[in-house]
Amino acid sequence: MRYTDIPVLPSNARPGDTMEVFFVKVTQISSDFQWPLDVHGFVAVRDSLDNKRNYLFRPSRAILLWDEPVFEIDLKVKYKGSSSSEDDKISCLDFFGYNNICYKGSLSYTRTEVVSSKHSTVEVRFAHLKRSVEATIMARITKGSGNFSARLTACNTSIGEDVVLLDTRGQGVSVGKDGEVTLQRRVVVVEEKAQLVLGIKAEQLGDTAESSTMVEKKFGFYAKSALRNEGYFHIGSSSLHILVAWSLLP
Known part of the structure; x- marks a missing residue:
């Protein structure tokens, strides 16, 4: 909402390449876990605007594709029968980037990134949007x-x-x-x-x-x-x- 109510838009305000994340889904689990999972933690993306975490489940602004953004996934499964978070097992702890610099196309497109760890497999579905x-x-x-x-x-x-x-x-x-x-x-x-x-x-x-x-x-x-x-x-x-x-x- 940075420029929503500004009468005269500054010269640096313009449409740009952005990322839209559609979902983050746990698709497979190891024998250590059982469905349904009681999962907590966060998934965030850092871009080059301020390098702060932009949490996907409560984002405050668009994810900009100036340079390569980095996903950060930190998910844990609640240990049944324990009230302490220290007993929870790590489901997925990983980082990965999206090389948007290599994409020279003029059309927006979607892709799915699969992140595998010892205890689970997580799918992240997102889109590279042009001039948005x-x-x-x-x-x-x-x-x-x-x-x-x-x-x-x-x-x-x-x-x-x-x-x-x-x-x-x-x-x-x-x-x-x-x-x-x-x-x-x-x-x-x-x-x-x-x-x-x-x-x-x-x-x-x-x-x-x-x-x-x-x-x-x-x-x-x-x-x-x-x-x-x-x-x-x-x-x-x-x-x-x-x-x-x-x-x-x-």
């Missing part, structure tokens, strides 16, 4: 309550794969005092000539937390250099205001 801008998504309840489950996704039409911003998995959404819905991710990147498609699927919950009404809707917004787009979603007696703030890079 940053979109920050916010959701706020303006009427009613958060007594509904929701799944919110974002799709850049030039790639066609979804980024999951929120998935409550049948539970009610988490709402702050000001009505803001807590998203698991809120920053995505979109090619400057593409659309951002937000898809939401929600189910109203009854007194016993059983779903009663399902509503689905999609919002399409063309990428912008700045300013905002908005839309409204209604589920039962509740209204959800969705806001997209656009910004150039860096």
